[in-house]
Amino acid sequence: MNNQPLNIYLFHCTNSLDTETIRRSLGEREKDHTFKTISLPCSGKLELIYLLKAFESGADGVALVTCKHGECRYLEGNLRAQKRAEAVRAILEEIGLDKERMKLIQQGDGGVQSLIDELDRFIERIRNATAESFESS
Amino acid sequence: MIVAERKKIPELVEMLKGHKKILVLGCGTCVTVCLAGGEREVSIISSALRIASRNSGYDFEIDEMTIERQCDNVFIEQAAEAIAKHDVVLSLGCGAGVQAIAERYSEKPVYAGLNTSFLGVLEERGVWTEKCSACGSCVLHKYGGICPITRCAKHMLNGPCGGSREDRCEVRPDRPCAWQLIYRRLKGIGELDRLKNIEAVKDWSTSLDGGVRMLIREDHRI
Numbered sequence: 001m002n003n004q005p006l007n008i009y010l011f012h013c014t015n016s017l018d019t020e021t022i023r024r025s026l027g028e029r030e031k032d033h034t035f036k037t038i039s040l041p042c043s044g045k046l047e048l049i050y051l052l053k054a055f056e057s058g059a060d061g062v063a064l065v066t067c068k069h070g071e072c073r074y075l076e077g078n079l080r081a082q083k084r085a086e087a088v089r090a091i092l093e094e095i096g097l098d099k100e101r102m103k104l105i106q107q108g109d110g111g112v113q114s115l116i117d118e119l120d121r122f123i124e125r126i127r128n129a130t131a132e133s134f135e136s137s
Numbered sequence: 138m139i140v141a142e143r144k145k146i147p148e149l150v151e152m153l154k155g156h157k158k159i160l161v162l163g164c165g166t167c168v169t170v171c172l173a174g175g176e177r178e179v180s181i182i183s184s185a186l187r188i189a190s191r192n193s194g195y196d197f198e199i200d201e202m203t204i205e206r207q208c209d210n211v212f213i214e215q216a217a218e219a220i221a222k223h224d225v226v227l228s229l230g231c232g233a234g235v236q237a238i239a240e241r242y243s244e245k246p247v248y249a250g251l252n253t254s255f256l257g258v259l260e261e262r263g264v265w266t267e268k269c270s271a272c273g274s275c276v277l278h279k280y281g282g283i284c285p286i287t288r289c290a291k292h293m294l295n296g297p298c299g300g301s302r303e304d305r306c307e308v309r310p311d312r313p314c315a316w317q318l319i320y321r322r323l324k325g326i327g328e329l330d331r332l333k334n335i336e337a338v339k340d341w342s343t344s345l346d347g348g349v350r351m352l353i354r355e356d357h358r359i
Contacts, residue, residue: 056187
């Protein structure tokens with residue numbers, strides 16, 4: 001089993017979640033992995049290059065947290081963010097990286113806990129993918 | 138404007154392998170507007186190439202630059218210093234821009250990072266459509282401003298072909314029939330009589346026939 005610490009970049013919209021709440025909720029996870037949280041005034045502010053730069057800087061996975069569907073303060077910011085995340089997934093695939101390293105997490109009714117659960121599944125998936133590529137190399 | 142789209146990253150990596158110092162050179166005109174080769178796309182493609190390079194064990198050192206126009210020597214000059222410092226230029230200009238850079242720097246490999254697609258317009262956000270074939274002898278005035286050479290899949294000057302279904306082209310059902318558009322437009326401007334004329338076979342000598350076309354304006358050459 002590969003227990004190597006992962007570099008996870010977490011972009012999030014400040015209208016749905018503040019950085020302090022995320023960091024507090026990450027709790028013990030921050031001992032196992034490195035999390036870099038980047039807050040945005042709206043997820044629609046996100047440009048493709050922000051996400052690619054995260055991977056270029058060594059991110060093992062990038063999660064983008066947006067507001068719930070239909071609840072963007074600026075109406076369509078989360079829809080734009082979703083399109084950009086899809087574009088980055090396509091580029092990762094072209095490059096030959098697992099596109100699942102780019103994850104869009106839409107806030108649901110479950111609050112921050114459902115976000116953390118989703119993040120745990122995301123980390124587990126990257127950990128398994130990293131272990132597989134490590135074993136096959 | 139000229140519309141282009143970027144080549145896929147594996148194709149670019151294949152093109153660039155064997156080189157180390159790479160300058161990704163953008164163009165601030167048409168390809169910026171069609172979101173293919175402007176400053177933003179230069180940074181995206183450069184970043185993707187850096188990740189791909191690391192992933193595939195190549196040792197690319199990539200720098201970025203964008204000039205106002207790659208098809209104009211005045212602006213090309215601004216890139217001279219940067220080009221001199223690199224082994225190869227990956228141009229994100231249109232086909233004309235790539236060739237202009239290659240001609241100006243004859244000892245430097247210059248590669249095309251884009252596929253130049255067509256002359257077109259922005260229809261809506263993120264959607265471009267071909268409108269002009271640059272045939273060199275414009276007939277738009279005869280067809281209500283809609284080009285049958287470019288927009289009719291069969292390039293018919295005396296249409297319609299009869300194959301369209303519910304305003305849609307039979308060759309590409311997702312596209313409108315150009316002749317339907319021409320009819321509506323001519324009717325709208327009261328020039329339907331134009332359709333009674335039989336257009337003679339087009340003289341293609343102004344197009345790609347006979348080699349490279351040139352335009353010389355003597356009044357601007359002093």
